[in-house]
Amino acid sequence: MLHIxxxxxxxxxxxxxxxxxxxxxIICSVLFVPITYQVHGRWQKxxxxxxxxxxxxxxxxxxFAYENEAFVSSFQVFGIKRKQKExxxxxxxxxxxxxxxxxxxxEKQFMDLEKADENxxxxxxxxxxxITIEEVEEYKKEPLEYDxxxxxxxxxxxxxxxxxxxxxxxxxxxxxxxxxKEKIFGIIYNIKCKIKKFCAIIKQWRDKWEWYQDxxxxxxxQNALVFARxxxxxxxxxxxxxxxxxxxxxxLEDPAATGQIYGGLCVLQSFAFMDVKVIPEFExxxxxxxxxxxxxxxxxxxxxxxAKLYFHKDxxxxxxxxxNRM
Numbered sequence: 001m002l003h004i005x006x007x008x009x010x011x012x013x014x015x016x017x018x019x020x021x022x023x024x025x026i027i028c029s030v031l032f033v034p035i036t037y038q039v040h041g042r043w044q045k046x047x048x049x050x051x052x053x054x055x056x057x058x059x060x061x062x063x064f065a066y067e068n069e070a071f072v073s074s075f076q077v078f079g080i081k082r083k084q085k086e087x088x089x090x091x092x093x094x095x096x097x098x099x100x101x102x103x104x105x106x107e108k109q110f111m112d113l114e115k116a117d118e119n120x121x122x123x124x125x126x127x128x129x130x131i132t133i134e135e136v137e138e139y140k141k142e143p144l145e146y147d148x149x150x151x152x153x154x155x156x157x158x159x160x161x162x163x164x165x166x167x168x169x170x171x172x173x174x175x176x177x178x179x180x181k182e183k184i185f186g187i188i189y190n191i192k193c194k195i196k197k198f199c200a201i202i203k204q205w206r207d208k209w210e211w212y213q214d215x216x217x218x219x220x221x222q223n224a225l226v227f228a229r230x231x232x233x234x235x236x237x238x239x240x241x242x243x244x245x246x247x248x249x250x251x252l253e254d255p256a257a258t259g260q261i262y263g264g265l266c267v268l269q270s271f272a273f274m275d276v277k278v279i280p281e282f283e284x285x286x287x288x289x290x291x292x293x294x295x296x297x298x299x300x301x302x303x304x305x306x307a308k309l310y311f312h313k314d315x316x317x318x319x320x321x322x323x324n325r326m
Contacts, residue, residue, distance in 0.1 A: 029056060031303070034296040043289040215321060224314040231305050238301045244274050246291035251281025258282055 039051035050065040064073040074081055215221060248265070252258045262280040269276060276291065309315055 031300040032298065034298045036294075036296045038292070038294050040292040041289065043287065211325060215325075218318075218321075220314040220317045220321075224312065224318045227312055227314065228309060231308060235301065235305050239295075239297060240273065241293045241295040242273055243294040244276060244291065246275075246289065247277045247279065248291065249279040249281060249286060249288040251284050251286040253285050255282040 033056050035053065035055045037051065037053045039049070041049040046067075048065075048067045050063070050067075052061060052063045054061045058076075059078055061076040062073070063076070064071070066072075250258065250261060252261070258280055259282075262278060265276070265278045268274050269278070
């Protein structure tokens with residue numbers, strides 16, 4: 001019995017170690033296996049660009065191509081291609097057209113029902129119009145009777161309103177000086193309030209400007225910026241292409257500008273990764289290129305840079321000061 005139990009524990013331990021080894025292998029492959037990319041472009045009468053981005057010895061591969069104003073891409077997993085975007089778009093258009101046709105039929109049926117309802121409403125309106133005309137004619141034939149009591153009540157209401165209006169007008173004539181004073185004092189008070197708000201805003205902005213100025217001139221901020229700039233250049237050095245090869249034919253309207261660009265490109269050719277033949281054209285405006293770019297990127301470099309920035313003393317102090325201010 002003990003022997004069987006030990007065998008079960010041994011098998012479980014082997015399985016755990018196997019799972020941990022697979023997880024460790026995946027993590028190491030993600031961190032240390034580089035992502036390679038290759039791009040080739042031709043910019044002449046025919047404009048073509050195609051490239052590939054691969055990882056883990058082309059186990060995962062993304063390829064794209066741009067030709068004749070059309071973009072095509074595909075994704076491969078261990079050599080198995082997924083459907084391209086063009087096929088997906090054609091299927092999507094087919095589904096959309098079928099949905100539009102069905103929707104059009106439903107809209108046509110709905111319009112027919114609305115027309116039927118409008119016809120019924122028009123018939124009902126004509127009937128009601130006839131009834132109202134007949135009633136009006138019968139009402140005109142009847143003699144008109146006037147109620148004098150109603151007219152007397154209206155006259156009394158009008159006279160009461162007139163007296164009330166006269167009293168209000170007299171009160172306005174008596175107190176117009178006081179009302180003018182109230183308006184003037186109200187305008188002055190509003191101006192004072194606006195001036196106070198404006199002064200408070202200026203003071204707030206002045207305090208903020210002084211704090212930002214002190215924050216920028218602080219020693220830890222300057223040290224953090226110098227360190228971040230160095231890490232940024234290191235990262236850009238890692239991201240730059242390892243090889244640029246091809247030919248470039250360039251010409252501008254101004255020959256002096258063409259010469260300046262040609263001189264700058266010749267300086268870039270001094271770097272090891274540049275192998276581009278530049279052909280200047282001083283008599284015509286032209287731009288033709290046939291270039292291929294190769295490079296690789298490692299995820300571990302990004303994580304290393306981020307960890308250095310996060311754990312740096314001056315950078316952390318700068319973050320704390322900024323959070324306290326916010």
